[in-house]
Amino acid sequence: DSGVTQTPKHLITATGQRVTLRCSPRSGDLSVYWYQQSLDQGLQFLIQYYNGEERAKGNILERFSAQQFPDLHSELNLSSLELGDSALYFCASSLGLAGVGEQYFGPGTRLTVT
């Protein structure tokens, strides 16, 4: 158990809908990262927040947005969902900023868009 929690574990929704994925980091960790894992794209970095501020950004679609709240939990919002958004979404956390230090990954949320 990494100490990172993600809810829900599974999500099935229809195209065009909007969903919110939730992540609680390990106690004491200030950074939260979001990744998408699909069969054809591998593990793709979406975005990182550190203590409430956006610090790094990957190839995150404009239909996706995220935020980190004062209690350090984070939410990833996915809107106007398409079939291709079906994937495993992982949240990770770490104590510090970029580059140094282990990222602890949550169990993931499996999103299925039908």
Place this chain on the structure above:
Amino acid sequence: LAKTTQPISMDSYEGQEVNITCSHNNIATNDYITWYQQFPSQGPRFIIQGYKTKVTNEVASLFIPADRKSSTLSLPRVSLSDTAVYYCLVGDRGSGTYKYIFGTGTRLKVLA
């Protein structure tokens, strides 16, 4: 943008040493190279991290040449439970903004 490439798959027998290489041609100057292990339907799990030369912990060694454009994860005496996908992770500042780049992943199968 950093391209991190790894062999797609490797087979090994129990008890052998396995070396998996990752090529990262545009790693950020001050960043570490990190390796993760992933089992099906689970999040990646940290194995080892290094900046240069050699790092060893209780489960693996990591070799990084001076130019840091590649790294090699070494797993001594693998067992069946080491069957998993292995990823390298590096930081990239090439496009002006910082981002994390996972390697393409190497599927290791350990045979009895």
